[in-house]
Amino acid sequence: MRISELADSTGVSVATIKYYVREGLLSPGRKLSERLADYDDQHVRRLRLLRVLRDVGAVPVGALKALVDATQDRSASVHDMFGEACDALRTETTIPGVRDDHTRHLADQIVDQAGWTNVRPDAPERNHLAGIIKVILDSGLPTDPEGAATYLPLVDAIAGYELAQIDDTQDREAMMEQMVLGQVVLGEFLLCLRRLAHEHHSALRFAERS
Amino acid sequence: MRISELADSTGVSVATIKYYVREGLLSPGRKLSERLADYDDQHVRRLRLLRVLRDVGAVPVGALKALVDATQDRSASVHDMFGEACDALRTETTIPGVRDDHTRHLADQIVDQAGWTNVRPDAPERNHLAGIIKVILDSGLPTDPEGAATYLPLVDAIAGYELAQIDDTQDREAMMEQMVLGQVVLGEFLLCLRRLAHEHHSALRFAERS
DNA sequence: AGTGCTGGATAGGAGCACTATCCTATCCTA
DNA sequence: TAGGATAGGATAGTGCTCCTATCCAGCACT
Numbered sequence: 001m002r003i004s005e006l007a008d009s010t011g012v013s014v015a016t017i018k019y020y021v022r023e024g025l026l027s028p029g030r031k032l033s034e035r036l037a038d039y040d041d042q043h044v045r046r047l048r049l050l051r052v053l054r055d056v057g058a059v060p061v062g063a064l065k066a067l068v069d070a071t072q073d074r075s076a077s078v079h080d081m082f083g084e085a086c087d088a089l090r091t092e093t094t095i096p097g098v099r100d101d102h103t104r105h106l107a108d109q110i111v112d113q114a115g116w117t118n119v120r121p122d123a124p125e126r127n128h129l130a131g132i133i134k135v136i137l138d139s140g141l142p143t144d145p146e147g148a149a150t151y152l153p154l155v156d157a158i159a160g161y162e163l164a165q166i167d168d169t170q171d172r173e174a175m176m177e178q179m180v181l182g183q184v185v186l187g188e189f190l191l192c193l194r195r196l197a198h199e200h201h202s203a204l205r206f207a208e209r210s
Numbered sequence: 211m212r213i214s215e216l217a218d219s220t221g222v223s224v225a226t227i228k229y230y231v232r233e234g235l236l237s238p239g240r241k242l243s244e245r246l247a248d249y250d251d252q253h254v255r256r257l258r259l260l261r262v263l264r265d266v267g268a269v270p271v272g273a274l275k276a277l278v279d280a281t282q283d284r285s286a287s288v289h290d291m292f293g294e295a296c297d298a299l300r301t302e303t304t305i306p307g308v309r310d311d312h313t314r315h316l317a318d319q320i321v322d323q324a325g326w327t328n329v330r331p332d333a334p335e336r337n338h339l340a341g342i343i344k345v346i347l348d349s350g351l352p353t354d355p356e357g358a359a360t361y362l363p364l365v366d367a368i369a370g371y372e373l374a375q376i377d378d379t380q381d382r383e384a385m386m387e388q389m390v391l392g393q394v395v396l397g398e399f400l401l402c403l404r405r406l407a408h409e410h411h412s413a414l415r416f417a418e419r420s
Numbered sequence: 421a422g423t424g425c426t427g428g429a430t431a432g433g434a435g436c437a438c439t440a441t442c443c444t445a446t447c448c449t450a
Numbered sequence: 451t452a453g454g455a456t457a458g459g460a461t462a463g464t465g466c467t468c469c470t471a472t473c474c475a476g477c478a479c480t
Contacts, residue, residue: 003457015439018458028458035446035457048349054437056303056345061437078416086405093266093398111406118413119406129402132395135266139258141391142375150371151403154364159407161360163415165352181351183408185342187401188303192339193361194397195296196321196329197369202389203328205373206288213426225470228427238427245426245477264468271468425478432471439464446457 003029006039010047017047025050025064049177057184063088071176078172082179087124089183095131103137104130114152162186213239216249220257227257235260235274259387267394273298281386288382292389297334299393305341313347314340324362372396 007014020026026046029037053059053067070076070084107130111119119126136143166178217224230236236256239247263269263277280286280294317340321329329336346353376388 013439014457016437019438022459031458033446033457035444035459037458052345052349056305056342058303077418079412082412082416083409086409090402090405093268095266110403114403114407114410116406116410118410118417120409123406123409125402125406125409129399129406132266132399132402135262135395136399139262139391139395141395142377142388144375147375151368151400154368155400155403156407158361158364159404160411163408163411165354165357166415167352168415178352179408179412181349183405185345185349185351187404189339189342189346190361190365190400190404191397192300192335192342193320193324193365194369194400195300195393196326196333196335196339197324197366198373198393199293199296199330199333199335200324200326200328201370201373202289202292205376205378206292207328208287223470224426226468229469232428241427243426243477245428245475247427421480423479426476428474430471430473433469435468436466437464438466439462441460441462443460444458447455449454450452 001039001043002036003039006043006047009044010051012047012051020047020050023061023065025061025068045177049181053180053184056188057089059089059184060091063091067176067180071173074172078175081172081176083120083123085176085180085183089180090125090128095128095135100130100134103134106130106133110148110152113148114156116156158190211249211253212246213249216253216257219254220261222257222261230257230260233271233275235271235278255387259391263390263394266398267299269299269394270301273301277386277390281383284382288385291382291386293330293333295386295390295393299390300335300338305338305345310340310344313344316340316343320358320362323358324366326366368400 001009003014003017006012007017012020017026021028026043029039029043031037050064053064054061066088067085070081070088073081073084076084104127107126110129110133111126162182165182166175168175170178211219213224213227216222217227222230227236231238236253239249239253241247260274263274264271276298277295280291280298283291283294286294314337317336320339320343321336372392375392376385378385380388
């Protein structure tokens with residue numbers, strides 16, 4: 001398959017494909033000659049994945065690169081690879097640098113309380129959680145002291161279900177694809193359902209109120 | 211309070227404050243003279259809110275404008291105002307235009323199944339949900355037929371809890387602020403917890419696997 | 421009296437994700 | 451075997467968003 005066919009069958013322009021190859025998101029085609037390369041189904045599949053991640057999840061190109069690199073590193077275990085994926089997909093926000101021992105402690109407490117004993121003590125996500133907690137505390141959002149207790153079992157159920165869906169009879173690349181799609185697309189699915197539920201519950205309380 | 215004090219007490223530069231005023235995100239100060247205006251606590255509060263939404267939620271400036279406009283429209287009920295907020299905050303993604311009756315039907319089924327009877331039949335969120343469902347179906351993500359049944363009660367519990375937290379003894383602007391912060395910051399909180407839970411569950415299944 | 425800060429206007433700039441152009445070598449159909 | 455189409459590679463440019471910088475005339479404090 002030549003580059004123009006790859007472009008046609010994915011709906012991605014030739015210029016963009018070249019750009020992705022330059023950025024290392026897509027391997028160059030197998031060279032047939034100096035001026036001709038061959039692309040296969042793997043390229044189609046990868047390109048479709050990249051487009052979903054960008055269109056649905058607005059994942060930055062740099063994060064896509066990190067995902068590709070994590071997939072390529074065959075010395076890491078599947079779990080380590082998934083950890084890299086989580087780190088790469090966290091980039092959506094810019095929480096101002098938090099060096100606050102108190103909120104970090106609260107974050108660790110939450111992870112303990114949830115029973116997530118397998119989370120690395122140095123996982124970057126813990127600091128991110130601390131940053132979000134700081135914002136929640138500072139922003140005057142009404143939060144009851146038992147708030148976390150409400151969320152944790154629900155989130156644990158969701159994440160457990162999603163992980164259970166992953167088909168582990170496939171190769172690492174296919175598993176990574178499932179994991180990343182799950183993170184991004186099902187994350188979006190979740191937030192979308194939550195907004196719908198907000199609308200419903202908001203109507204129950206506030207429909208008649210001016 | 212003059213503009214430089216407003217800048218100092220919020221950490222936002224004078225130039226940026228001027229930009230926000232131009233864009234209608236912040237009302238101009240009360241004019242004391244031709245070349246001097248007075249800013250008050252409302253401006254500080256609003257500015258802090260705007261920064262949280264941008265820093266944590268990466269909410270685009272245009273969406274912030276829509277939120278401000280919705281708050282200002284005093285003819286709408288609180289529930290309608292919240293609806294506007296949901297619409298404005300959905301902009302994160304660009305699902306290619308879906309004109310697919312099948313997925314739209316699936317989306318409506320999900321809303322029914324969840325019992326969210328108060329969601330407007332013409333809510334834009336329904337089409338967004340349809341788009342996400344289409345992506346899920348097309349992307350080869352493994353999904354069991356009962357998937358929605360797993361998510362719905364969990365999401366409903368989360369959204370119900372969040373709405374219950376809103377303090378309705380305050381004025382519309384304060385309630386809007388709580389709603390929007392809840393959507394954005396608690397949404398981020400939720401996704402962050404979910405990633406941590408993914409790491410834990412992934413370790414249970416894949417720690418030793420190469 | 422003079423330094424400095426104000427609101428207002430407008431121009432400039434950084435970053436991101438492409439997109440367009442140019443070039444020469446090869447392909448491939450005729 | 452001629453010759454337009456297409457390939458890959460390099461590089462520059464575009465459109466968008468979100469600021470940031472500069473300029474200006476004039477009121478304000480000391």
